Amino acid sequence: MRSLRNLLFIALCASSFACAAKKDYVVTIETSHGDIVALLFDDTPEHKSNFIKLAEDGRFDSTEFQRVIKDFMIQGGDVFTKEDMPAQEWPTLPAEIRPNHYHRKGVIAAARQGDGINPERRSSGSQFYIVLGKVYDELELTTDMAKLQKAFMKYMELVSEADLKKEYTRLYNEQKYDSLTSLILSKRDELENSLNLNLRKDFTAEQIATYTTVGGTPHLDKEYTVFGEVIRGIEVAEEISKLPTQRDRPIEPVFMKVTVDKKSRKKIEKEYDYSYTDVK
Structure with a gap:
């Protein structure tokens, strides 16, 4: 029995040592x-190894954050333009779009390029973006706004909804677009029941909690490969996004x-207050 306990202890120690010794790349x-x-x-893995190789070879150096939009994202890393490579020769990566x-x-x-010429959603071989986005109200987040607006315009034409149409027109003419959005959203449940429609988007509980507290750009989900995360310096990205353009x-x-x-990884967790166990 003692020898069995000793073997288990040795195995646990070996496992702990392996975890502590495991390394990762800090970008x-x-x-x-x-x-x-x-x-x-x-x-x-394709995106991770490609990014690391470009960085190790110094190919990202002197590229720019060439596209920045406040409350949306900053995009950069246009290696191939910097290197004068013909556009038709720019390498791409297979999509690695993960639900987690x-x-x-x-x-x-x-x-990446749009679906029209890139139906496989292959990624640029160098350009990346850092998501900033905004914090969403849960009602807005979970509503298919395109479907809702179409249903709302149809519903508003009913004779019985003359007052609703009048209010919509007033807000539109006064360019009070936030109030206009709130008005349309307030009718979602009523429109679903009246017109027998599903006007909702599916999000996990985790996504809803994140987008309504931390924020982001949910309309890009399932469309682009997410392959990393900022663990320090997000305020730098925010500052860049606010520059005159x-x-x-x-x-x-x-x-x-x-x-x-x-x-x-043990050092990374300690130095950056990061937990690998939290990565989904």
């Missing part, structure tokens, strides 16, 4: 506005230098 994106530190997900990774604030995702490009260029450093 640091240096900018003139500060550093953004990130980790990349293991279950998107969604567009909450702080995640990193791969840019011309056609979404910062007037003063925001260049980046990207480095990767391999550290034990």
Whole structure:
């Protein structure tokens, strides 16, 4: 019995040592506005290995955050334009769209061309974006606004809804668009019952909790590959997103230098107050 306990103890020690010794890549994106530190997900291996290789080879260095939109995202890493590679030769990556990774604030995702010319949703071989987004009201988040608006316009034409149409017209003419949205949303349940429609979007309880507290860009879910997350410096990304722009490009260029450093996961958890067990 004692020998069995000793074997179990040795096995547990070996397991603990293996966990402590396991390493990961810490990504640091240096900018003139500060550093953004990130980790990349293991279950998107193509994107993780590609990003690390580009960083190790220095190919991200001197690329820009060339597209920034406040309360949405910042996008950069256009390696192939910097290297004067013909657009038709730009490499892409197979989509690694995972249901457990969604567009909450702080995640990193791969840019891509639209479905019309890219039905497989293959990712850009270099360009990425950092999600900022906004915090959503649960009613707005869980409503299919396109379907609701279409149903609302039809419903508003009923003779019995003359007052509703009058209020809608007033708000529209006064350009009170937030109030207009609230008015339309207030009729969701009534329209579902009256017209026998389903006007809702499906989100998990976790997504609802996240999007209504932390925020993000839920309309991008299931469309783009999310492959990492910022663990320090999200305020730097927010600052960059607020810079003066011309056609979404910062007037003063925001260049980046990207480095990767391999550290034990135990050290990463301690240094960045991060938990690998929380990664879904």
